[in-house]
Amino acid sequence: MQTRVKLWPMNAELGLRERKKLERRAAIESAALDLFEEHGFDSTTTEQIAARADIAPRTFFLYFPTKEDVVLADYAQRLDRIVEELGSRPADESPWDALRASLLVVASDYEHERSALIRRFSIMTTNPSVFARSLALQAGWEDTLSAVIAERIGSGHDDGGITARLLASAALAAMRSAIQHWVISGHHEALPDLLTSCFDQLAHGLAEVR
Structure with a gap:
């Protein structure tokens, strides 16, 4: 199930660069939650999440230190x-x-x-x-x-x-x-x-x- 996750900062004027970062973060969250539901949390790797979110594997860790932190983002x-x-x-x-x-x-x-x-x-x-x-x-x-x-x-x-x-x-x-x-x-x-x-x-x- 493909989903979108959006949690924008409250009452903030966002520049283009910041919006792009938030959109990428939301894409990682959505990809991760979908994969966790499809394959299970333990069976899903950060590489799989990165591939689903169309980012480099190392980029994942620029946004989240662990898989657990994606769920609790x-x-x-x-x-x-x-x-x-x-x-x-x-x-x-x-x-x-x-x-x-x-x-x-x-x-x-x-x-x-x-x-x-x-x-x-x-x-x-x-x-x-x-x-x-x-x-x-x-x-x-x-x-x-x-x-x-x-x-x-x-x-x-x-x-x-x-x-x-x-x-x-x-x-x-x-x-x-x-x-x-x-x-x-x-x-x-x-x-x-x-x-x-x-x-x-x-x-x-x-x-x-x-």
């Missing part, structure tokens, strides 16, 4: 999107509400890119090396968001950053749970609605669940 942009949204939230808004609003924006992005997300998720969950790489990247998300939230909280919580990290990790856990349920259940509910439900449950506390 949108992670960096998603994190940038969350950080951007957090930076735009009102200063007097609570960190939890700011995280909630920012992640709901990304959930809406995912909703509009449903087919691509489902393809990536399917490959990730059925290949241990991709799943392990995703966990490493998610840990990076937690580090970044913890730092952003710590700065937002300021010196009022001199607890070594544990409050900021707890907020970030809980918010990301809500996001992961919502996405997993959304994909596994056949995405009958809107992802933003599922994420809202997850945030509500965390906000009200899970201790009373029996």
